[in-house]
Amino acid sequence: MEKHVIKAQKHIALVAHDNRKEALAEWAVENEKILSRHFLSGTGTTARLITEKTGLPVYAYRSGPLGGDQKVGSLIAELKLDMLIFFWDPLTSQPHDPDVKALLRIAVLYNIPVAMNRATADFLLTSEYMEKDYARVILDFKI
Numbered sequence: 001m002e003k004h005v006i007k008a009q010k011h012i013a014l015v016a017h018d019n020r021k022e023a024l025a026e027w028a029v030e031n032e033k034i035l036s037r038h039f040l041s042g043t044g045t046t047a048r049l050i051t052e053k054t055g056l057p058v059y060a061y062r063s064g065p066l067g068g069d070q071k072v073g074s075l076i077a078e079l080k081l082d083m084l085i086f087f088w089d090p091l092t093s094q095p096h097d098p099d100v101k102a103l104l105r106i107a108v109l110y111n112i113p114v115a116m117n118r119a120t121a122d123f124l125l126t127s128e129y130m131e132k133d134y135a136r137v138i139l140d141f142k143i
Helices: 016-028 044-054 068-077 097-109 118-125
Strands: 002-006 011-016 039-043 058-062 082-089 133-140
Touching: 002 039, 002 118, 011 016, 011 044, 011 068, 016 044, 016 118, 039 044, 039 082, 044 058, 058 068, 068 097, 082 118
Parallel strands: 011 039, 011 082, 039 058
Antiparallel strands: 002 133
8 A cells, every 4th residue: 555645736737538628628727726726637628728717827739539538547546646537428438438447547546536526626616625735545455
């Protein structure tokens, strides 16, 4: 078992499927003040849309289907991302579903907070741990 400290200033990945991008951008606008105190990144169009709507700097990786989801997963595995906000579309099949499943598996494996809808994202942002250090436990899975 390993512990890793998530610092008070978080590294947050913002990801959304096409039909959910506007909802995530609206959520980001409503939470701009809190988000401005953290490092933000996201996949392609989502990152650019959030920057456009909020004025916040959001580092953009490639689009999800072009490797962006896998990049976010690799950063989680490298302990460089602390939180994932992923507004996904539960009603539309995605051609890159295996990448999405792999991303969520890595997020669980490395025990980072993940929000997949607005309610959970609201809970995370208003958590007492949002503005202070948090020691997360990373289980030592044997393969």
